[in-house]
Amino acid sequence: MSDPRPIGVFDSGMGGLTVMRALMARLPNESFVYLGDTARLPYGTKSADTVRRYAIQASKALVARGVKMVVIACNTASVSLPQVAQALSPLPVIGVIAPGARAALAASPDGPIAILGTEGTVKGGTYRTAIRAQGSDVPIVQQACPLFVPLAEEGLVDGPIVDAVIRRYLDPLLATVPRPKALLLGCTHYPVLKAAIAAVAGPEFMLIDSATTAAEAVAELIAAKDLTAGGGEPSLQFLATDAPDRFARVGEIFLGQAIDPGTVELIDLQ
Numbered sequence: 001m002s003d004p005r006p007i008g009v010f011d012s013g014m015g016g017l018t019v020m021r022a023l024m025a026r027l028p029n030e031s032f033v034y035l036g037d038t039a040r041l042p043y044g045t046k047s048a049d050t051v052r053r054y055a056i057q058a059s060k061a062l063v064a065r066g067v068k069m070v071v072i073a074c075n076t077a078s079v080s081l082p083q084v085a086q087a088l089s090p091l092p093v094i095g096v097i098a099p100g101a102r103a104a105l106a107a108s109p110d111g112p113i114a115i116l117g118t119e120g121t122v123k124g125g126t127y128r129t130a131i132r133a134q135g136s137d138v139p140i141v142q143q144a145c146p147l148f149v150p151l152a153e154e155g156l157v158d159g160p161i162v163d164a165v166i167r168r169y170l171d172p173l174l175a176t177v178p179r180p181k182a183l184l185l186g187c188t189h190y191p192v193l194k195a196a197i198a199a200v201a202g203p204e205f206m207l208i209d210s211a212t213t214a215a216e217a218v219a220e221l222i223a224a225k226d227l228t229a230g231g232g233e234p235s236l237q238f239l240a241t242d243a244p245d246r247f248a249r250v251g252e253i254f255l256g257q258a259i260d261p262g263t264v265e266l267i268d269l270q
């Protein structure tokens with residue numbers, strides 16, 4: 001049995017397109033509907049209650065589009081995974097945190113592991129909880145990197161300003177004793193800064209990006225639930241809650257390919 005319905009992917013904005021990119025590479029026969037809640041970006045500075053409300057609204061909008069599962073491609077919103085899963089039950093829902101935590105542990109089982117994320121992700125301790133849930137007591141250090149999001153959205157991914165910002169966030173982590181061995185990029189925007197972060201961090205650090213592991217987890221889930229698409233022509237649809245033109249322009253930085261503004265539909269989640 002095959003299931004041609006699209007996979008719903010949701011993020012606070014365009015950053016989740018880094019996860020979409022990994023999903024499209026891993027699952028080339030699948031169709032996708034991507035929703036960016038651009039009207040209410042950023043989520044990283046908002047309270048957990050507000051993010052939970054937004055995440056449930058966005059996920060329900062995807063369900064209304066006939067998706068067969070929902071991927072919360074936003075680290076900050078993934079804290080609401082249990083509530084979203086409950087609201088959408090029995091539709092499968094997956095977030096990026098557990099796959100990211102697994103990838104970090106696989107790369108550095110004895111740690112220390114450094115987690116970079118938004119204020120919300122760091123305050124909520126989402127990755128710490130997920131790592132502990134996997135039975136590990138590995139040392140963990142966390143650092144909120146709020147300036148990475150606007151830098152990435154400006155397409156500013158290298159140069160002296162970027163290096164100075166990275167140093168400001170990484171220096172305290174690099175001074176930690178014992179020094180972390182793995183840096184987990186716990187935010188959708190950070191993969192586009194990966195090369196610059198790696199250059200500042202130095203060669204002895206492993207940079208972990210949860211997008212690839214999340215895509216693998218989605219592939220396993222749809223196979224296990226018999227939801228894999230057949231061989232038809234896959235479709236790609238974008239929804240944004242504000243500024244579809246900006247979504248297409250900035251989204252290209254994250255998706256790694258051009259987005260035709262005509263393919264981005266403006267929707268209202270209220």
Ligand code: DGL
Nearest residue numbers: 012042043044075076188
């Ligand atoms: N998508 C968010 C995340 O991965 C980053 C942008 C935001 O703060 O909304 O945490």
